[in-house]
Amino acid sequence: MSTTVIGISDRVEAAPTLRWPSVPKLGVAAVFTVWLIASLWSVVSLRLNLATFVDSVGNAVDFVSRIFPLDFPPLGELARMTGQTLAIVTCATALSVALSVPVSLAAARNTNRHGWLRLGMRAVIVVTRALPEIVLAIVFLRLFGLGPAAGILALGIHSVGMVGKMYADAIEDTAAGPRDALRAAGATWSQQLTGGVLPQAMPAFIATALHRFDINLRASVLLGYVGVGGIGMELSLAMKTLNYRRGIALALLIVGLCVVIEMISGAVRAAMLGNPAPKRASRWSRLRRRVADASGGWVDGGAVASNADARYPISPPWSAGRVLRFGYFGVTAAILVVSVLGADIDVSRMAEGVATMWSTLRLFVPPSTGGIGGELVAQLLVTVQIALAATFLGLLLAVPIGVLAARNVAPSQGVARFFRIVIVVVRGIPDLIFAIIFIVITGLGAPAGALALAVGAVGLLGKLIADSLEESDVRVQQAVAAAGATRGQVFVAATVRQCAPALAAHVFYQLDVNIRAATLLGVVGAGGIGFYLTNAARVLQFDVVTMIVLMVFAVVLAVEGLAIWIRRALS
Structure with missing residues (x-):
């Protein structure tokens, strides 16, 4: 009888309990919900839809005919x-x-x-x-x-x-x-x-x-x-x-x-x-010999040869x-x-x-709006919209490429190498080049900047995703597979689950990068506050330049602080 009671007690203690997510993780979920809603709003607001691409087909054909x-x-x-x-x-x-x-x-x-x-x-x-x-x-x-x-x-x-x-x-x-x-x-x-x-x-x-x-x-x-x-x-x-x-x-x-x-x-x-490991070991060995010589030949309680011994030279x-x-x-x-x-x-x-x-x-100094403070705030909002839309669209492009570039997830090593090459090639193309191409095709404005940054995100975000997947613990994946899980189940339940904190941080890091880049691409007419930045410099309104820099600086610091908080909350 007592044995049965003990067994029941063990089963009761081992039974899983319902745990509510912690407050920080609920906060992260709320932040990502807001980010998703804002990103979709930005995509709609910038008119990044199929109709825009269809209307631009003629421009693309004309552009190709004019470059050769x-x-x-x-x-x-x-x-x-x-x-x-x-x-x-x-x-x-x-x-x-x-x-x-x-x-x-x-x-x-x-x-x-x-x-x-x-x-x-x-x-x-x-x-x-x-x-x-x-x-x-x-x-x-x-x-x-x-x-x-x-x-x-x-x-x-x-x-x-x-x-x-x-x-x-x-x-x-x-x-x-x-x-x-x-x-x-x-x-x-x-x-x-x-x-x-x-x-x-x-x-x-x-x-x-x-x-x-x-x-x-x-x-x-x-x-x-x-x-x-x-x-x-x-x-x-x-x-x-x-x-x-x-x-x-x-x-x-x-x-x-x-x-x-x-x-x-x-x-x-x-x-x-x-290979850095052997080099660190050899430096440490040489360092011990130098310290041994300076301390009379004794290190860690044991005698080592002094400088007089030719087998232990001071210099490598x-x-x-x-x-x-x-x-x-x-x-x-x-x-x-x-x-x-x-x-x-x-x-x-x-x-x-x-x-x-x-x-x-x-x-x-001092910074000034130059009488166009309302327009600067509106264009700063456009810059943030460009960054949000580019990060969202870039994530959609980068996820499949990054997954197929990870050697522990890709169907074969050949597939992983091919998509690694794709990532390297995209990373090698400056965002400015993408912006110029999309400006010619879609015209001046924010859509060109958003599309340019979205394609460019494949290089950075795709690499970060692939690296994070490859750094996951293989033993967890093997354990899930041993329990009879399919390849897709192993990927979702073991690989992605381990990498979720890093992937979340990568998204906000890419958003941070895109806000900075969107400001710069405004120089070539890709929309946002960057156009007003260069315009102010050309007409020697340097106090307006300072104001624009401070506005962008505040947004960047806010996003960077949010990214740091998310990494800590998910760690």
Whole structure:
């Protein structure tokens, strides 16, 4: 009898209980419901429907007939503008790295114990990320005139927002052991950084710099529309004069250049970084030997050979790998020198601009609506509508592509590789190129901007979805499959369920990106507040420029804060 009672008790205790969702998760569900309703409203409001596409078929056919044969510039001119673009991007990326290293060291918790300074540096990172590069270019063009200097400074300072954040995160992720060992051996703060922190973070530093180079290459095209040199300026001149043969030829050149640079940077990352795990182990081993020598040959209570023992040299040997890495850095330094010379920066003009800096900056304050405050608010709403519609439509396009690009979900490895290539190709095409094509087909306005960003979202959102699916725990999927679930059931119940928090965060990250991009695409007539931004700059209403930047900045911060809250609520 007692045994039976115990069995019943066990069954009662094991019975599942009804649990209501937590308050944060209910809040996330409410936020996504509002986002979905707002996105559908934006799609309807911008008239992104089948009728719009049908009406644009004639324009598309006419556009195709007007771009052939393509008119590529002469080879010498092509080499000149390509070299100038690459020089601007290289110098800008190097400038961002030089600025980001001290900023990230001051922003990381393990290298700076002063809370007020960390907060200040984090604020610098947020502000530089939120300031559009085109606004910085407008400021620097006013200071230093037309030319590459404005583009280098604009891209370099704006890049601190991403590079500084990634560097700070990489520094905080470093192991404390090497630095603690150096501190115990009496090393100074700078020696601790150079010997125990920076070597660990170096792989992430290199990968981030190369990734930022790709992004800056795409952004440099847009800056050509405000007077920065290179291919972007030639493209803007061709499109403004309706020379579509030359314009599309230059657009294809930009696409090819972006894809090639992305492939080269990927190969360079793999060659320079290799397998990071063995490198970290070898650095730690060399560090222990250095500390052992400084402390008389004793580490962790055990004796190790001193510097006198030739088997434990203080400096690592010049192996083939070390020589190759040294060669890579030498080539990088040479490329940087050539880029600085090729950018042809007018130093005297820059000196004049620095002398008049404060008088120029005073033109931007205090901010003013210029008597069109109502119109600015309306156009800001249009910009948000463009971003909402583009994120929603982009999600519809990116989900199937991202799913088929995930190696653990795709029907075969060949299918996964094909869709990975599709994602790489789409990522290699700047949003500006998509915007130009849709403007010609659908006409000026917000629909062109929304469609351009929707297609462009396949590159970023598709990659994020594929990566999240591949990072899911395979053991959970195998357990569900072992219980007799079909392939579709395994995908929904195991794979998607694990990735749901990350996928939710990706949607709002894409919305954040699209709000910034929608502002910039207004420069070429793709609707929204970006048109008023460039217009104000052209008529020298710099106080209006400041007001528009502050309005966009407020919206971006709100979306970014919402995305952070969603990630925490779902974690």
